[in-house]
Amino acid sequence: AQSVTQLGSHVSVSEGALVLLRCNYSSSVPPYLFWYVQYPNQGLQLLLKYTTGATLVKGINGFEAEFKKSETSFHLTKPSAHMSDAAEYFCAVSLNTGFQKLVFGTGTRLLVSP
Amino acid sequence: GAVVSQHPSRVICKSGTSVKIECRSLDFQATTMFWYRQFPKQSLMLMATSNEGSKATYEQGVEKDKFLINHASLTLSTLTVTSAHPEDSSFYICSARQRGGGNTEAFFGQGTRLTVV
Numbered sequence: 001a002q003s004v005t006q007l008g009s010h011v012s013v014s015e016g017a018l019v020l021l022r023c024n025y026s027s028s029v030p031p032y033l034f035w036y037v038q039y040p041n042q043g044l045q046l047l048l049k050y051t052t053g054a055t056l057v058k059g060i061n062g063f064e065a066e067f068k069k070s071e072t073s074f075h076l077t078k079p080s081a082h083m084s085d086a087a088e089y090f091c092a093v094s095l096n097t098g099f100q101k102l103v104f105g106t107g108t109r110l111l112v113s114p
Numbered sequence: 115g116a117v118v119s120q121h122p123s124r125v126i127c128k129s130g131t132s133v134k135i136e137c138r139s140l141d142f143q144a145t146t147m148f149w150y151r152q153f154p155k156q157s158l159m160l161m162a163t164s165n166e167g168s169k170a171t172y173e174q175g176v177e178k179d180k181f182l183i184n185h186a187s188l189t190l191s192t193l194t195v196t197s198a199h200p201e202d203s204s205f206y207i208c209s210a211r212q213r214g215g216g217n218t219e220a221f222f223g224q225g226t227r228l229t230v231v
Contacts, residue, residue, distance in 0.1 A: 043207050043222040090157065101148060102220065104157045
């Protein structure tokens with residue numbers, strides 16, 4: 001069975017600073033990996049996803065993530081935080097044999113201070 | 115991108131009544147729809163998976179008779195919370211997978227905040 005671990009329920013950064021949100025997964029088969037963002041009282045918006053191919057994935061709003069199989073990680077980064085990046089971020093995994101259900105991590109709330 | 119519309123966005127109901135939440139794929143056909151529940155400050159927990167024209171598959175611990183799911187067409191799935199109680203108050207989110215081979219993304223609705231009083 002798959003599982004996702006997000007280290008840190010809260011991450012605080014200053015505006016302009018590097019954003020690093022950590023995600024580790026476990027899966028018995030090669031996974032599909034996703035990062036979603038959720039603003040208060042809203043659904044989830046896909047930031048980026050890894051399926052196959054290039055392990056460095058670029059997404060929307062300047063975010064990117066790198067799939068590291070040896071470390072079973074898929075950390076999300078952004079070089080320079082904006083105030084508008086403050087939100088809840090979820091890492092998720094699914095099996096790559098067809099689109100199976102998503103298993104979500106517990107989420108990380110990103111706080112951005114001026 | 116594909117759009118999933120969820121309605122209503124907020125609903126308040128009395129204990130003992132039933133509430134229906136709709137999830138529509140507006141510009142694509144959805145072979146599979148997923149229903150999630152999110153408790154305050156927690157992650158999303160999958161409740162059930164529904165495929166058009168067949169019965170939903172419920173996750174362990176989810177009462178199928180309480181959370182009725184219907185996926186009658188390729189663009190509409192409904193979740194009915196029957197005989198709602200205050201402990202059913204939560205944020206419910208649907209997602210839909212686009213029909214077509216090789217599609218790896220599910221699109222999410224904006225969620226429904228259910229409050230049972």
